[in-house]
Amino acid sequence: MTTATWLDLPEDSLFGLANLPYGVFSRPGSADDRRRLGVRIGDQVLDLGAAARAAGAPSELLDAPSLLDSPSLNALLAAGRPAWTALRGTVTGWLTDPAHRAAVEPQLHPLTEVRLHLPFEPADYVDFYASEHHASNLGALFRPGTEPLTPNWKHLPIGYHGRAGSLVVSGTPVVRPSGQRKAPADPAPTFGPSLRLDIEAEVGFLVGAPSPLGEPVALGDFPEHVFGVCLVNDWSARDLQAWEYVPLGPFLGKSFATSVSPWIVPLDALREARTAPPARDVPLLPYLDDTGADAEPWGLDLTMEVSLNGHVLSRPPAGSLYWTGAQQLAHMTVNGAPLRTGDFFASGTVSGPEPDTRGSLIELAWNGEQPVKLPDGSTRSFLQDGDEVTITATAPAGDGGRIGFGEVTGRILPAVG
Structure with a gap:
């Protein structure tokens, strides 16, 4: 799989394709300001649920909407390593294959326009x-x-x-x-x-x-x-x-x-x-x-x-x-x-x-x-x-x-x- 992305990222970005960390964000002032799962890429955050609906994802991810359309990471956490591996591969594909650009790019939001939240519901x-x-x-x-x-x-x-x-x-x-x-x-x-x-x-x-x-x-x-x-x-x-x-x-x-x-x-x-x-x-x-x-x-x-x-x-x-x-x-x-x-x-x-x-x-x-x-x-x-x-x-x-x-x-x- 190529490691090149269609995004315009600095070569020394700490949040390139090698990283792809997960978080939870909301968009204050927008029509839909609910909390949602995101992945950081550069200085933007990708709305995972919206990207999956727009660009497609493996059935095990799409058939369980709560994994990606959730106010916390907990449903995804509980799904285990096979789901974690599948999702990381899918997100990498969205961000590297130009065929996905038209569907995925509108689901990217500048970090300056979002609010970040505690990304999980703590147990112990x-x-x-x-x-x-x-x-x-x-x-x-x-x-x-x-x-x-x-x-x-x-x-x-x-x-x-x-x-x-x-x-x-x-x-x-x-x-x-x-x-x-x-x-x-x-x-x-x-x-x-x-x-x-x-x-x-x-x-x-x-x-x-x-x-x-x-x-x-x-x-x-x-x-x-x-x-x-x-x-x-x-x-x-x-x-x-x-x-x-x-x-x-x-x-x-x-x-x-x-x-x-x-x-x-x-x-x-x-x-x-x-x-x-x-x-x-x-x-x-x-x-x-x-x-x-x-x-x-x-x-x-x-x-x-x-x-x-x-x-x-x-x-x-x-x-x-x-x-x-x-x-x-x-x-x-x-x-x-x-x-x-x-x-x-x-x-x-x-x-x-x-x-x-x-x-x-x-x-x-x-x-x-x-x-x-x-x-x-x-x-x-x-x-x-x-x-x-x-x-x-x-x-x-x-x-x-x-x-x-x-x-x-x-x-x-x-x-x-």
């Missing part, structure tokens, strides 16, 4: 702690003079269940959370807005095909269940978290908002981004062991960029994550927990070995000891009201270029009350 949400550099940095900050990693860290992907209802699409304002907080020297906790509001640059994985209760998902079945990848900012109130997390872990310090980028990059677009994870120095139990000759590497070579008020703070490398998405999924289900369509899990903060590759402010400012300097002369240890954080990422593509993930952005609003 799990957040992991997969970066050794991040875990080691926090260990050094909070347990100085001791081993920075907890004894279990290199034996299993540590995670916690988040609040699926507070997943929000990029651009949604983030209200500063309030809660209990207690500094070490305080005699008792106080209540008020978080004073240590932070970011966490993460990689997210969207589950499509479900799995039955009682049946673990093996490492090799990762691509049969995971539809695609996106960007995440897991906002964190460090002072609320520090007081509440013993002994059961994160709760209100995390559950107020988690921002998700609007484009889901399918796994098929990430073939060239796959890479071996860092070498492991602790033997893995069989269900997590991806070191065998037949094992497929599921590390992802994403170059992320974190900006605060337009100023680049860091460039975390997702390829440095110790635990891959496949291992996270295998661990999440090894006890027989089922997968549901719309389940979402994230990597935890992505941090690299160098100071300018750290994915959170608590690391970048070293818990306030080394505040980050901004071009306007101000400094930050944690976020102030009005601050806007943007996370972007790119990955290698098969043609030697790169593909993009769009961005996940959020602006901090003052606490309520």
Whole structure:
């Protein structure tokens, strides 16, 4: 199949045929402003349902209208990998065969004229702690003079269940959370807005095909269940978290908002981004062991960029994550927990070995000891009201270029009350 498109795209476009990420959009002010499925190509979004009716599609797609004429990706997610593969091939055909141009071109809409929405209906949400550099940095900050990693860290992907209802699409304002907080020297906790509001640059994985209760998902079945990848900012109130997390872990310090980028990059677009994870120095139990000759590497070579008020703070490398998405999924289900369509899990903060590759402010400012300097002369240890954080990422593509993930952005609003 040709890789040339009849669209006028720049050669270095991050959203060319090698990408084709999925999202949900509406057209405010139009006669029909309902939410619909779309695929991004360049700086336009293709209305999938309208294109299928105009240009034709395989019977398994046309005979199930809810797959493409839906306000969320969930019906398509549930259809499984055969439908995902068929649709990607069909969309590529529409955009490469000039015979389809007359039918397809009217179904393209400029991104400047649409509103993007959370592309899926969340089921469960799990957040992991997969970066050794991040875990080691926090260990050094909070347990100085001791081993920075907890004894279990290199034996299993540590995670916690988040609040699926507070997943929000990029651009949604983030209200500063309030809660209990207690500094070490305080005699008792106080209540008020978080004073240590932070970011966490993460990689997210969207589950499509479900799995039955009682049946673990093996490492090799990762691509049969995971539809695609996106960007995440897991906002964190460090002072609320520090007081509440013993002994059961994160709760209100995390559950107020988690921002998700609007484009889901399918796994098929990430073939060239796959890479071996860092070498492991602790033997893995069989269900997590991806070191065998037949094992497929599921590390992802994403170059992320974190900006605060337009100023680049860091460039975390997702390829440095110790635990891959496949291992996270295998661990999440090894006890027989089922997968549901719309389940979402994230990597935890992505941090690299160098100071300018750290994915959170608590690391970048070293818990306030080394505040980050901004071009306007101000400094930050944690976020102030009005601050806007943007996370972007790119990955290698098969043609030697790169593909993009769009961005996940959020602006901090003052606490309520």
